[in-house]
Amino acid sequence: MAILSVNAGSSTLKFSIHPLQDGAVQPAVMTGNIQGLEPGGTPDMRWTLDGRTQQRTLSAGSDAFAAALDGLRSLLAAEAAVPDIEAVAHRVVHGGRSFRSSVQVDDEVLAKLERLNSLAPLHQPHNIDGIRAFRAAFPGLPQIACFDTAFHADLPEVASRFALPRALHDEGVRRYGFHGLSYQYIMGTLLDRSPRARGRVLMAHLGNGASLCAAHEGRSQATTMGFSALDGLMMGTRSGTLDAGVLLYLMERGWNHDRLQTLLYKQSGLLGVSGLSADMRRLRADGSDAAQEAIALFTYRVVREAGAMAACLGGVDLIAFSGGIGEHDAALRADVCAALGWMGVQLDEARNAQAVGDDIVRIDAEGSAVELWVIPTDEGRVAAQAAAALLAAH
Numbered sequence: 001m002a003i004l005s006v007n008a009g010s011s012t013l014k015f016s017i018h019p020l021q022d023g024a025v026q027p028a029v030m031t032g033n034i035q036g037l038e039p040g041g042t043p044d045m046r047w048t049l050d051g052r053t054q055q056r057t058l059s060a061g062s063d064a065f066a067a068a069l070d071g072l073r074s075l076l077a078a079e080a081a082v083p084d085i086e087a088v089a090h091r092v093v094h095g096g097r098s099f100r101s102s103v104q105v106d107d108e109v110l111a112k113l114e115r116l117n118s119l120a121p122l123h124q125p126h127n128i129d130g131i132r133a134f135r136a137a138f139p140g141l142p143q144i145a146c147f148d149t150a151f152h153a154d155l156p157e158v159a160s161r162f163a164l165p166r167a168l169h170d171e172g173v174r175r176y177g178f179h180g181l182s183y184q185y186i187m188g189t190l191l192d193r194s195p196r197a198r199g200r201v202l203m204a205h206l207g208n209g210a211s212l213c214a215a216h217e218g219r220s221q222a223t224t225m226g227f228s229a230l231d232g233l234m235m236g237t238r239s240g241t242l243d244a245g246v247l248l249y250l251m252e253r254g255w256n257h258d259r260l261q262t263l264l265y266k267q268s269g270l271l272g273v274s275g276l277s278a279d280m281r282r283l284r285a286d287g288s289d290a291a292q293e294a295i296a297l298f299t300y301r302v303v304r305e306a307g308a309m310a311a312c313l314g315g316v317d318l319i320a321f322s323g324g325i326g327e328h329d330a331a332l333r334a335d336v337c338a339a340l341g342w343m344g345v346q347l348d349e350a351r352n353a354q355a356v357g358d359d360i361v362r363i364d365a366e367g368s369a370v371e372l373w374v375i376p377t378d379e380g381r382v383a384a385q386a387a388a389a390l391l392a393a394h
């Protein structure tokens, strides 16, 4: 038996299949993604099984998502190496106040999740569409929602409160934090490898969305994302932390909600500053001043927030880099580590250059006061683990 993990985004659906052995979730036997799910798009499915990557273009019809699910269903049926699926684990970005841990989805749960759509407009509606579609396509299989917010559910009160009137906090306007499936994976991986992982740990998830998490004794103590996935670091297309006065200024000039939402979620970050691309690889390859400026700002914001996280922890014993940029971009890691030299960080340049996202690599130089790791994250595996634990408990 196995668990199918799903991460449904705006235009892509990532999936992985994790066998269960004596109740324990194993690394994925198959990983894949389907791109081109935006309205009018042509779904394109790529998957890797037994080290071999294959591709299939799916006939779109009117509903790209339905076509994608059909494609996935026939793929699972056709591939003899794929074990039977027992449940589907969905990454859901926002659990709000209602969900502090994973939950089996029914109509009532779906309704509660839908009410959180506006808190994560780039993610939540697609996560929910994904659950609905899988419920219809795989009737009878338990669908389990696994939350990005769950890892931060026990954030200290002071770290979760905004300096706003109490009534708003009580209504749920507070810091939730995200990328929790990734942080849980990174934390678990570190705890298996380093005694320091129990200490003061700074984790950096730097992908399209980016955030930092400060943990102590394996638990989240502070994180840069907040009420929504807009706060904190600069991202591919999101601004990160922004003086709220800018919003008041734009509203005074007539900007409405939808225009502001598009600005903050889709037109800012690396894309907005470079005027070129949200993709770090493209910016690295491009020599223009604007691209350099975007990368410099991204780096600066990581360094600045890392300082804040270090202060919250009272020092740092270990730093872990993850996410597409954190795993692959050795230059970014080198620049961040150089700027954090004041806290005793010393990078081993050669080992840093060797870390390109395929393996767990330790990259600190001998004598560094801080351990440095690159950990390729696996959100799908954590979701599968959460789903397996929930099934076992029932």
Ligand SMILES: Nc1ncnc2c1ncn2[C@@H]1O[C@H](COP(=O)(O)OP(=O)(O)O)[C@@H](O)[C@H]1O
Pocket (backbone or CB within 6 Å): 206, 207, 208, 209, 236, 278, 279, 280, 281, 282, 284, 323, 324, 325, 328, 329
């Ligand atoms: N070799 C690389 N060098 C620099 N950046 C990279 C490299 N590979 C991937 N990235 C960057 O990682 C980012 C995507 O991160 P990822 O975690 O895969 O995204 P998502 O949040 O969609 O899962 C993009 O900015 C991409 O350019």
Ligand SMILES: CC(=O)OP(=O)(O)O
Pocket (backbone or CB within 6 Å): 093, 123, 148, 178, 179, 207, 208, 209, 210, 229
């Ligand atoms: C929460 C979030 O930003 O997720 P992603 O990195 O997948 O965009």
Ligand SMILES: [Mg+2]
Pocket (backbone or CB within 6 Å): 207, 208, 209
């Ligand atoms: Mg991501």
